[in-house]
Amino acid sequence: MGVIGDLLAVEEAEHGGETAFDRLDFQTSWGIARLIDLHSGPGSRPYAIAFEFHDDIAEVDDPANPSFLRLYQLKTKRSGNWTLAAIARPERNSKGAPKPSFAGRMHANLGKFGRLAEKAVFVSNRPLSEAKGAAGEFALTNAELKQLTGFLTALKAESASFSEADDLPRLRFLDCGLHLDTYDRTVIGQIALFLAKEIGGDVDAKRFYLTLGFECRGRSKRLADLSSIDDLVASKFVTRDDVEADLERIRVTRLRRPVWEDAGRRLAQPHALERELRDAWREYELIRIARATPATRKLIDGMRDRVTPIIDPAASLMEGAVAAGAVIRADLEAILGPRKPSFAIAAALYEYFA
Numbered sequence: 001m002g003v004i005g006d007l008l009a010v011e012e013a014e015h016g017g018e019t020a021f022d023r024l025d026f027q028t029s030w031g032i033a034r035l036i037d038l039h040s041g042p043g044s045r046p047y048a049i050a051f052e053f054h055d056d057i058a059e060v061d062d063p064a065n066p067s068f069l070r071l072y073q074l075k076t077k078r079s080g081n082w083t084l085a086a087i088a089r090p091e092r093n094s095k096g097a098p099k100p101s102f103a104g105r106m107h108a109n110l111g112k113f114g115r116l117a118e119k120a121v122f123v124s125n126r127p128l129s130e131a132k133g134a135a136g137e138f139a140l141t142n143a144e145l146k147q148l149t150g151f152l153t154a155l156k157a158e159s160a161s162f163s164e165a166d167d168l169p170r171l172r173f174l175d176c177g178l179h180l181d182t183y184d185r186t187v188i189g190q191i192a193l194f195l196a197k198e199i200g201g202d203v204d205a206k207r208f209y210l211t212l213g214f215e216c217r218g219r220s221k222r223l224a225d226l227s228s229i230d231d232l233v234a235s236k237f238v239t240r241d242d243v244e245a246d247l248e249r250i251r252v253t254r255l256r257r258p259v260w261e262d263a264g265r266r267l268a269q270p271h272a273l274e275r276e277l278r279d280a281w282r283e284y285e286l287i288r289i290a291r292a293t294p295a296t297r298k299l300i301d302g303m304r305d306r307v308t309p310i311i312d313p314a315a316s317l318m319e320g321a322v323a324a325g326a327v328i329r330a331d332l333e334a335i336l337g338p339r340k341p342s343f344a345i346a347a348a349l350y351e352y353f354a
Contacts, residue, residue, distance in 0.1 A: 026125070027056050027074045029187045030057075030074060030183070032212050034057070034072075035216075035243060036191060045240075047061060048237035058070070063239050068117075070118050072120075075102060075124050076126075082173070088104075088151045090104065101155075102122060103154075104158045104159055106120040111161060121173070122171075125179060131175070139169065139172055140171045191208055195208060199251060208250065263350075267318050269318060276340075277342055277345060278346075283343065284343060299332070307327075310324040310327060311324050311348065321348050325345035
């Protein structure tokens, strides 16, 4: 059945990460950076990344016929370095009940997927002391024997099935290089370079960042709700095809991005009203870019089809825009909050000319 089938067959752990917004946001940002790295790699190789199940992030090569699984567990620290002892130290929950250590959780995931799991990587914004500044992924087998001995003793005590020969070579650590205070700006910068290469200049990197972020976080169906491998790929994984589709939408949007001058000239309204509509148009456009939430995107995606049949048969562009604005105003305000009537009119015009 392969990796995807095994993922579908293995019971998912408690889905607690969705409430940890700060950690999830950092995680999502790192996951986006990983997506961009994979998409930019040589040969246009297929890939698929899943967020928030089994481990924080799961990666396979080909969703149609995967040959490996990589698991990434993300944890952040405000200061100080990680140590192998800290990673192998069991935790307790708020009620005092024991919880697996970070290393125990990594090993548990290796055990769930057997040899299909190529590696389990502990990813953080802070370095591992035992790695001594090594760049890239640090294989724990490369740690000095003294520090490694304590780590192995703790992990074997926690998990009797741990095999030093089979499991230890698959445990890694990665200092991802993102700072807690600036990780979003770093990833947006990476995206800007990526978009410049894929599409060209004048593309809003923040909008693409938010779009990918909500797409990644939105794929949160529990495994128990899925009935097939195709359902799993569609609901859990973001693939090369998904990113290509997002890029194509940007290419089309660039060609169809409306400008106020085209609409304003045809409206032929008094100066004061024209200025109010122009300002509302620009406000709507900024919201359209900056608030790439699932609800906003769903509303916008169907807006043009709603306003066009109203505006087209109207006696004048302004009359049609007023009528269309009245129809969509309640939906806009349900998501964006109260707005002047001119905002809904401008939104209708924007989508009509888009």
